[in-house]
Amino acid sequence: MIFKLVWESLRFRPVRTLLSILLIAVPVTLILTLIGISRGFLDDSRKRQEGVGADVIVRPPASSFIGFNGAPISDKIVDLVGKQPHVVEATGTVVQPIGGFDSITGIDLTAFDRMSGGFEYVHGGPFHGPNDIIIDTYFAEQRHVGVGSNLKLFNHEWRVTGIVEPGKLSHAFVDLASLQDLTDQQHKVSQIYVKLDSPGNANAVAAELKKLLPDYPIFTRQEWESLISVNNIPLLATFIHVIIGIGVVIGFAVVSLSMYMAVLQRTREIGILKSLGASKRFIMNLMMWEALSLGFGGTIVGIVLSFGTRAVMKAIVPASLPQAIVPDWWWIAGLIAIGAALLGALYPGWIAVRQDPIEALAYE
Amino acid sequence: MNERASAGAIIEVRDLRKTYGHGSAAVHALRGVNLRVQPGEFVSIVGPSGSGKSTLFHIIGGLTPPTAGSVVVAGEDISAIGDSGRTKLRRESVSFVFQKFNLLPNLTAADNIRVALSISGRPIDGFQKDFEEILRMLGISERLTHKPSELSGGEQQRVAIARALATRPAILLADEPTGNLDSRNSLAVLKILRSLNDRFGQTILMITHSSEAAQYGHHIVHMSDGCITERSAVVPPGDAI
Numbered sequence: 001m002i003f004k005l006v007w008e009s010l011r012f013r014p015v016r017t018l019l020s021i022l023l024i025a026v027p028v029t030l031i032l033t034l035i036g037i038s039r040g041f042l043d044d045s046r047k048r049q050e051g052v053g054a055d056v057i058v059r060p061p062a063s064s065f066i067g068f069n070g071a072p073i074s075d076k077i078v079d080l081v082g083k084q085p086h087v088v089e090a091t092g093t094v095v096q097p098i099g100g101f102d103s104i105t106g107i108d109l110t111a112f113d114r115m116s117g118g119f120e121y122v123h124g125g126p127f128h129g130p131n132d133i134i135i136d137t138y139f140a141e142q143r144h145v146g147v148g149s150n151l152k153l154f155n156h157e158w159r160v161t162g163i164v165e166p167g168k169l170s171h172a173f174v175d176l177a178s179l180q181d182l183t184d185q186q187h188k189v190s191q192i193y194v195k196l197d198s199p200g201n202a203n204a205v206a207a208e209l210k211k212l213l214p215d216y217p218i219f220t221r222q223e224w225e226s227l228i229s230v231n232n233i234p235l236l237a238t239f240i241h242v243i244i245g246i247g248v249v250i251g252f253a254v255v256s257l258s259m260y261m262a263v264l265q266r267t268r269e270i271g272i273l274k275s276l277g278a279s280k281r282f283i284m285n286l287m288m289w290e291a292l293s294l295g296f297g298g299t300i301v302g303i304v305l306s307f308g309t310r311a312v313m314k315a316i317v318p319a320s321l322p323q324a325i326v327p328d329w330w331w332i333a334g335l336i337a338i339g340a341a342l343l344g345a346l347y348p349g350w351i352a353v354r355q356d357p358i359e360a361l362a363y364e
Numbered sequence: 365m366n367e368r369a370s371a372g373a374i375i376e377v378r379d380l381r382k383t384y385g386h387g388s389a390a391v392h393a394l395r396g397v398n399l400r401v402q403p404g405e406f407v408s409i410v411g412p413s414g415s416g417k418s419t420l421f422h423i424i425g426g427l428t429p430p431t432a433g434s435v436v437v438a439g440e441d442i443s444a445i446g447d448s449g450r451t452k453l454r455r456e457s458v459s460f461v462f463q464k465f466n467l468l469p470n471l472t473a474a475d476n477i478r479v480a481l482s483i484s485g486r487p488i489d490g491f492q493k494d495f496e497e498i499l500r501m502l503g504i505s506e507r508l509t510h511k512p513s514e515l516s517g518g519e520q521q522r523v524a525i526a527r528a529l530a531t532r533p534a535i536l537l538a539d540e541p542t543g544n545l546d547s548r549n550s551l552a553v554l555k556i557l558r559s560l561n562d563r564f565g566q567t568i569l570m571i572t573h574s575s576e577a578a579q580y581g582h583h584i585v586h587m588s589d590g591c592i593t594e595r596s597a598v599v600p601p602g603d604a605i
């Protein structure tokens with residue numbers, strides 16, 4: 001019967017109910033979108049690293065994860081690495097951030113093709129001149145460009161010569177030498193990708209390279225991919241915690257306000273229930289079940305909305321911020337929303353419990 | 365005091381006082397009320413506005429504690445049982461019928477009755493047949509699926525009576541049950557209360573402003589200024605001359 005009371009109360013004030021649910025859904029969507037974007041971005045990065053086909057990666061001394069601070073590695077090191085036993089190919093790349101989450105990558109196309117197995121061209125073909133650029137389908141979609149289009153990136157006019165299937169290192173590629181010239185970093189690279197005669201030699205070669213280049217962080221592909229995680233992106237974990245905190249506060253405030261209004265509106269009903277012998281626990285239960293329903297409704301709506309934000313992300317920025325759907329976070333976001341809702345119902349519930357039944361019955 | 369009468373009483377009020385507020389703002393709603401009601405009695409309570417009738421009901425029904433005096437209802441000493449004890453009293457022994465019906469507006473008539481049953485935690489099982497008879501007597505069997513807003517005042521009050529009786533209370537407290545009804549519906553409600561008393565021996569206390577309505581009880585208690593001033597037996601119409 002308590003469920004019927006809760007249900008009828010929610011049904012009887014549909015605007016309040018729907019508004020509360022929608023407002024609780026906001027932080028749920030926020031959390032799921034944020035987690036989804038982080039995970040989508042990381043998965044995408046990992047996949048693209050995998051697409052390079054390197055077995056070992058050499059990073060610049062004192063480099064932070066993912067952040068690229070110019071191109072501090074001399075290409076003499078690339079040659080040195082290339083001469084080590086078991087090394088089939090060593091190629092340097094230059095990564096140039098172009099704002100937001102995007103970057104263009106300078107590659108030695110021949111070496112890169114050998115290492116990665118070559119690009120799959122959807123339209124056009126490889127770059128030839130210093131101002132040519134190859135982009136992947138996501139990037140083309142996001143920037144609305146095709147083969148032959150001009151593309152202004154990093155204060156430079158590029159001509160699109162080819163559009164390729166995504167999944168290899170970057171979304172946009174230009175000739176290594178021309179990017180080095182453009183950024184005034186002749187004979188320098190951002191990192192070195194190393195392909196071996198057999199992936200099974202990765203650990204041994206990485207160990208040898210560490211002896212050879214003690215200042216350089218060196219990773220096997222496996223180590224490198226495992227580093228692509230939330231905790232290794234500066235401030236991301238903190239940011240996620242802040243958003244979760246905001247979610248709790250919003251959920252708490254919404255339910256608190258909504259339940260408080262409901263208690264005031266229902267003063268008389270609560271008086272009636274008390275005159276019928278409803279105990280404090282009964283009244284509190286009523287409020288808690290109602291809050292729980294609102295929290296649950298908000299969770300469901302929030303999950304549905306996270307599919308909506310994904311669709312929006314996909315339509316606007318398919319290359320920069322791919323958003324994953326994260327079912328393993330649904331229940332966490334749900335617990336946060338419901339917990340906040342229950343917390344929010346405590347004070348209004350206490351007000352309801354404390355109400356004098358005679359005054360409540362006299363209430364108009 | 366007659367010990368045997370006292371032992372048999374279902375309501376025993378002695379020197380009951382109730383004061384609202386403090387100091388100069390204090391209102392002495394009850395100033396030493398004594399009242400004894402036997403099981404199966406139907407008592408009408410009359411008196412001018414503000415004389416403390418509702419306050420007396422609120423105390424007997426466990427909605428508010430007395431300031432002083434002793435009140436024993438259905439074997440429970442109300443001044444000694446505290447808030448949860450009074451909740452239990454309302455749940456198990458006493459039911460209210462109010463002037464303003466006080467049905468839960470978003471529930472159907474049937475659900476209003478079910479809520480009371482659910483709160484009382486008392487299954488209707490053995491009482492089902494009697495309760496169906498009560499519903500027939502109230503004439504609302506056909507109206508149970510409707511919400512209060514779809515019912516007339518008279519129907520709402522009869523649903524409220526059904527709700528009050530569904531939990532088989534020892535005592536029914538009706539505070540101006542006909543106050544919001546026209547004369548035809550008032551008459552119907554009064555007859556129902558009277559036959560509930562005749563047929564099931566339901567103990568009823570009823571506050572009324574109408575001296576005609578008061579005649580439906582066995583006794584009429586007159587209140588004035590927080591005191592009971594007179595208690596008189598109603599003379600059955602056949603015995604009058």
Ligand SMILES: Nc1ncnc2c1ncn2[C@@H]1O[C@H](COP(=O)(O)OP(=O)(O)OP(=O)(O)O)[C@@H](O)[C@H]1O
Pocket residue numbers: 358384385391392393411412413414415416417418419420
């Ligand atoms: N909660 C309260 N706080 C302060 N004073 C109150 C309160 N309830 C009742 N009173 C006062 O107590 C006195 C008795 O009130 P009560 O409601 O018992 O009278 P009544 O006989 O039922 O009157 P009526 O016929 O108008 O319903 C009145 O003076 C009233 O103003």
Ligand SMILES: [Mg+2]
Pocket residue numbers: 417418419539
């Ligand atoms: Mg009154």
